[in-house]
Amino acid sequence: MHGVEGYMYPNEIELQWSxxxxxxxxxxxLVAGAFILASLERxxxxxxxxxxxxxxxxxxxAFLLVAPLPLQLHLGHPxxxxxxxxTPHRSSAMAMFGFVYLWYLMIVLLMxxxxxxxxxxxxxxxxxxxxxxWIYRILTLGSRNISDLALRxxxxxxxxxxxxGIPSAFLLHGYVGFIFGSVKANPWWSSPLMxxxxxxxxxxxxxxxxxxxxxxxxxxxxxxxDMRCVDTIARYLLYTFIIDxxxxxxxxxxxxxxxxxxxxxxxxxxxxxxxxxxxxxxxFIGTLAPIAMLGVTQIVKLSEAxxxxxxxxxGLITLISILAMRWNVVIGGQLFSKSFLGxxxxxxxxxTREGLLPAVALVLLPFVILWVxxxxxxxxxxxxxxxxx
Numbered sequence: 133m134h135g136v137e138g139y140m141y142p143n144e145i146e147l148q149w150s151x152x153x154x155x156x157x158x159x160x161x162l163v164a165g166a167f168i169l170a171s172l173e174r175x176x177x178x179x180x181x182x183x184x185x186x187x188x189x190x191x192x193x194a195f196l197l198v199a200p201l202p203l204q205l206h207l208g209h210p211x212x213x214x215x216x217x218x219t220p221h222r223s224s225a226m227a228m229f230g231f232v233y234l235w236y237l238m239i240v241l242l243m244x245x246x247x248x249x250x251x252x253x254x255x256x257x258x259x260x261x262x263x264x265x266w267i268y269r270i271l272t273l274g275s276r277n278i279s280d281l282a283l284r285x286x287x288x289x290x291x292x293x294x295x296x297g298i299p300s301a302f303l304l305h306g307y308v309g310f311i312f313g314s315v316k317a318n319p320w321w322s323s324p325l326m327x328x329x330x331x332x333x334x335x336x337x338x339x340x341x342x343x344x345x346x347x348x349x350x351x352x353x354x355x356x357x358d359m360r361c362v363d364t365i366a367r368y369l370l371y372t373f374i375i376d377x378x379x380x381x382x383x384x385x386x387x388x389x390x391x392x393x394x395x396x397x398x399x400x401x402x403x404x405x406x407x408x409x410x411x412x413x414x415x416f417i418g419t420l421a422p423i424a425m426l427g428v429t430q431i432v433k434l435s436e437a438x439x440x441x442x443x444x445x446x447g448l449i450t451l452i453s454i455l456a457m458r459w460n461v462v463i464g465g466q467l468f469s470k471s472f473l474g475x476x477x478x479x480x481x482x483x484t485r486e487g488l489l490p491a492v493a494l495v496l497l498p499f500v501i502l503w504v505x506x507x508x509x510x511x512x513x514x515x516x517x518x519x520x521x
Contacts, residue, residue, distance in 0.1 A: 154458045236304050247289055
């Protein structure tokens with residue numbers, strides 16, 4: 133058969149998880165990483181990243197709203213997904229994720245955003261006109277008390293929610309790695325380090341995304357970029373990337389030392405089917421190159437313009453690298469036979485339900501939602517008239 137080498141069982145020739153399942157952990161990783169960056173200012177008091185606090189929350193919300201859509205497109209009957217809330221199956225990690233998703237969306241993210249914006253929403257409800265006024269009045273949820281005492285309560289409750297949100301963010305994305313790592317029948321996925329690697333790669337992608345979006349929105353608004361802020365974010369991105377890469381190398385060393393019967397088959401697959409996406413794109417271009425570039429900014433004193441170019445370049449490469457990592461995990465784990473005697477290939481279609489076109493649309497949709505959120509809830513200070521102050 134075309135695209136098949138060696139001996140493959142009939143049910144192994146066609147991949148069950150396509151590019152949509154690649155996008156699912158990628159999008160949820162951006163959510164978790166953006167929220168972790170926001171928590172640096174709220175919980176760990178890293179004042180340098182304060183200009184990106186609200187933007188990080190909105191980025192997390194925009195991507196979280198899109199996160200379940202790849203799964204919905206993948207399902208043959210997406211309307212049945214609602215049944216997991218009506219008849220919960222506690223022994224199923226996939227089913228229980230629906231409750232984790234609702235918890236993170238309703239209790240953690242929306243509550244923190246509302247508490248942080250509540251004063252501004254009340255002021256905007258009084259100053260805006262037309263449909264915006266009605267939207268802001270609805271968003272007040274009937275709470276219009278913006279006294280000092282009320283705002284202090286908001287701040288304390290928001291702080292507690294952020295504290296709860298940090299382990300929730302780890303749970304949100306770590307469970308994806310848990311699903312892959314717990315598949316004992318697949319040696320490419322079965323690893324106790326898989327959930328930890330997924331968490332740190334999520335932090336890397338989320339930090340990189342917020343860094344690029346902050347610099348882009350500052351450019352579009354024609355406002356000065358806070359170099360202290362981007363320098364600090366880039367430093368955290370470098371540290372997190374180093375930890376992520378170290379964990380991946382640790383997992384590789386463990387596999388080489390263990391050297392079970394699957395090693396030869398996996399090694400052949402890496403040097404053939406996944407050579408470009410993993411060795412070239414993920415490791416050399418997508419990991420070592422941005423780590424080296426970000427490392428140079430910590431060692432050599434460069435101009436602001438040079439640092440900006442390095443941050444944007446390394447951030448974009450990082451996002452591509454993490455997407456390649458998700459591809460290599462999801463697709464790579466389905467390219468070899470369970471007998472280790474054959475290999476298949478994956479050819480992405482274009483305009484089908486699980487093809488390239490809907491995948492691109494799902495990648496772009498969070499940015500459309502983010503644009504709407506930024507228009508409605510500006511993440512930067514909005515001028516307020518003297519009559520409102």
